[in-house]
Amino acid sequence: MDSSKQQGWGRYQFFCENIGQICWKAFKGGGGLILCGWAVYVFFLVLSTHPCWQYSGCLPAGLLRGRINLLEKVINEEESATTGLEHIVFGIAGSAQKWRERKPFIELWWRPGQTRGFVWLDRPVNETDPQPPVRISEDTSRFNYTHPRGSRSAIRISRIVSESFRLGLPNVRWFVMGDDDTVFIPENLVRVLSKYDHRQMYYIGSNSESTEQNVVHSYGMAYGGGGFAISYPLAKALARVQDDCLVRYPDLYGSDQRVQACLAELGVPLTKEPGFHQFDIHGNLFGLLAAHPVAPLISLHHLDSVASVFPNMNRTAALRHLMKAAEVDPERLLQQSICYDRRRNWTVSVSWGYCVQILDKIELPRVLEYPLQTFLTWGNSARKSSFLFNTRTVARNPCERPTVVFLKDIIKTNLTHLVGTTYTKRAMDWVKMNCSWSPNDPESLQNIRVVSPKLQHDWTRAPRRQCCEVTSSDTHGMEIKIRNCANDETVFTPS
Structure with a gap:
């Protein structure tokens, strides 16, 4: 190899080694993509004017083309990686x-x-x-x-x-x-x-x-x-x-x-995206949290302007309690499932990681999707037309309101893909007093256990609420299983 070719080959090696270092450091740090691309572009322009570039047998040109292809592959892989x-x-x-x-x-x-x-x-x-x-x-x-x-x-x-x-x-x-x-x-x-x-x-x-x-x-x-x-x-x-x-x-x-x-x-x-929540409201978030849209919960706001999300807990402690559920199964948090205890003629509505409501009658899913209006708008209006969604009026007679149990704990199951949560009574503003209970009234329930698989839904697909079923119940407790619905399964099946 003559001296001029040796000098050209030396320059090529110098450029490749330095460009390689720049790009490697840039990709490791997650930045410097523009600088790296600019360097390769300049190097390409310089070599493309050299006569050697015109011949496929020219080793520097072939190597450079290979490195450019590799760089393009790395860039494409970086750009297509899943967002984290x-x-x-x-x-x-x-x-x-x-x-x-x-x-x-x-x-x-x-x-x-x-x-x-x-x-x-x-x-x-x-x-x-x-x-x-x-x-x-x-x-x-x-x-x-x-x-x-x-x-x-x-x-x-x-x-x-x-x-x-x-x-x-x-x-x-x-x-x-x-x-x-x-x-x-x-x-x-x-x-x-x-x-x-x-x-x-x-x-x-x-x-x-x-x-x-x-x-x-x-x-x-x-x-x-x-x-x-x-x-x-x-x-x-x-x-x-x-x-x-x-x-x-x-x-x-x-x-x-x-x-x-x-x-x-x-x-x-x-x-x-319905999971972002401004919460321009006053009062109690219970109605909204117990009937969340079929979408991941992304944010909660104005939390110092509303009541604590759990009764008998200060705001920060209550939110920390809610976040415990979020840490275990974030996608399922507040997702609503509706099912029925046919033997007792009860309706069950689960807001996972928050509460379970039990009504001593059969209520249709269309109604249960509407939040109970336990809140007022930012301007303190109580009109139903004041909101972007339908609401249900809270019954004036406390004895006609649902029995509610709130998240107590998250428990381990024998299967790693299953999550168990327990719910128990907490004193609410609408405590039922002086009601004449029948032996079949849900107010006697003290604890409810819910078992569910970790939710890993592909949210690019059509949303669908998951189904639940009452697997066992007695005077003081109930167990509920949440699962995927069958293709043609309806939540409400006439008895």
Whole structure:
């Protein structure tokens, strides 16, 4: 080999070794994809002008083509990998004033070392090693805010996704927004986002439960307290245009309105997922939690504005109790199953991981899917038309209300794929008193055991509520089995 060829071969080896190191480090760290691609592209241009490139027998050209094909394969595999928690960056809106008060809500679901993201505050707080990590939002004093009843912090909060994007974090597919009093179920969030192609522009969330709030703000908007997800390409576009966009909307009330306004200018509509819950309501969440839609529970919000989710427990302890069920079988949490005790003429409605209701009559599934209205709207309206869903009126006579038992414990079974939960009585606001019980009344029940397989539903397929059956019952207890329904099985079978 002559000296000129030896020099060319040496340059080729040098470039390949260095490009290989750059790309390997980039892929191990989950980032640097653009830098790696740029380096390969430049190298390709340089060698493609060399006469050797025109001949298939040229060793450097052949090796380079092979390395480029390998790189393309690695890139495609990386992009097609299933979305996981490591691909999500959370942006939690908070304030220094309420940080101590709201931090316990975040600690319920945040997993140090696994969950990525930041709590964005308006000023520093005295924290030596905060978890989750805290960042201070950029100054927004240059933007006008003219809404007469709102807070200009809405501008700061609306920019959290853009500021998170500009951090340049590696290996990000989704930016998820929430408030400091939002509780997420991370596994269910991952399952839902996995349905969507993160390489496209997606804006995913849900409306308020309150018709009034949607009329005032927007039906096309994801409510920020319930949380919403923005895909990486859309976050990139939003970060580029948002500051110019915000100038045009000084009169809007909230941060989520501003985000939606800018996304509307980009032409991206809201994709609705019913598992995000804004909970613009007052009172008791019981009715809603006992009749959840057939969809994974993703988030709960405004938890310091409603009663504790379990009776006789403070809010934080009650949520921690609920999260125990979420840790064992997150996809099944709050999923409703309906069955009947034919021998006693009872109706049973299970909200897994939360409660079991027993009615001393036969009630149709269509009715049981409607939440009992144990709550009022944000404006304290009690009208049924105030909500985006049908509700049932709570019977005035306590003796006509269902018997309710709440989650007590999660128990191990002999089979690893099965989960056992027990439910017991807790004092409620609607305690049945002075009722004349018959020997067949469900009020005598003290404990109920529910056995179910871990739910691993493919949520890209059509949703379907699972079936249940009463396998045994006596005066003080009952056992229920939850299972997949047969293809043509109906929940209600006339006797």
